[in-house]
Amino acid sequence: MAQIHRQQLEVQAKNCSADKFYGYFKDHMTELPQVFPQTQMSVQILAGDGKSVGSVRLWKFVMGNSGVQLTMKEKFLAADDETRTLTYSIIDGDVMQLYKTFEFKMTATPIMGDEQSCLVKGTLEYEKQNEDVPHPNDLMQFSTYLIKGIASHLLEKA
Numbered sequence: 001m002a003q004i005h006r007q008q009l010e011v012q013a014k015n016c017s018a019d020k021f022y023g024y025f026k027d028h029m030t031e032l033p034q035v036f037p038q039t040q041m042s043v044q045i046l047a048g049d050g051k052s053v054g055s056v057r058l059w060k061f062v063m064g065n066s067g068v069q070l071t072m073k074e075k076f077l078a079a080d081d082e083t084r085t086l087t088y089s090i091i092d093g094d095v096m097q098l099y100k101t102f103e104f105k106m107t108a109t110p111i112m113g114d115e116q117s118c119l120v121k122g123t124l125e126y127e128k129q130n131e132d133v134p135h136p137n138d139l140m141q142f143s144t145y146l147i148k149g150i151a152s153h154l155l156e157k158a
Contacts, residue, residue, distance in 0.1 A: 004101070007140050009122045013151035018108040018118035020154055022084035025106060027051045035153045036146070038062070041069060053079055056091070063142045070094040077103070084108040095139070100127040102136075104143070120147050 013021050030050055032040040041060035048055030055076040062069055073092035079085070090102035105123045122143055126136060 003127065005126055005128065005135065007124045007126075007135065007137075009124075009140055009144055009147075011120045011122075011144055011147045011151075012111070012117065013108070013120055013147065014117045014155075016118060016151040016154045017116055018084050018110040021118055021120060021151060022081075022086070022108040024150055024154055025108070026079060026086055029057070032146075036149055039142075039145075046073070048076070051076075053077065059093075063138060095136075098129055098133045099136070100129055102126045120151075122147070 030043045030045065032043050039062050041062065042058075043050075044058045044060075046056040046058050050057055053076050057074050057076075059072045059074060060069055061072070071093040072090055072095050075089045075091050076086075077089050078087040085105060085107040087103065087105045090096060090099075090104075095102055103125045105125075107121045108118045109121070111117045111119055122140075124136065124140060124143075
């Protein structure tokens with residue numbers, strides 16, 4: 001029987017409101033190569049407008065210091081503007097050589113008493129191709145890197 005694994009992360013985005021962070025993550029991810037030229041080679045829209053549920057994007061990126069380019073085809077599954085929650089599923093690419101399923105949910109929540117900052121929570125649910133496959137700790141670290149970088153970018157633009 002398949003075992004679904006779960007990993008979570010929490011990152012505080014100082015001086016970046018939940019609305020601003022959520023809006024960027026939802027509507028401007030194709031701009032990542034300009035924000036992270038050292039790691040993001042491209043984010044190409046394959047289906048839809050890239051901003052709405054059902055859209056499919058192809059990411060080409062370098063993770064860590066390896067210099068190895070990876071690809072990941074992602075489908076936008078859900079958006080809840082009220083709770084500032086986005087859900088994506090990886091449907092093809094290098095990541096899927098190791099995992100049968102791979103879904104990421106991100107929520108940006110205002111920090112009480114500091115409405116200009118937010119807490120970004122990410123939950124990754126995945127099923128390994130087999131038990132020898134490692135947990136995707138490197139992808140969780142990469143997600144944390146992107147979240148912190150986007151918050152810094154938005155602060156600079158303010």
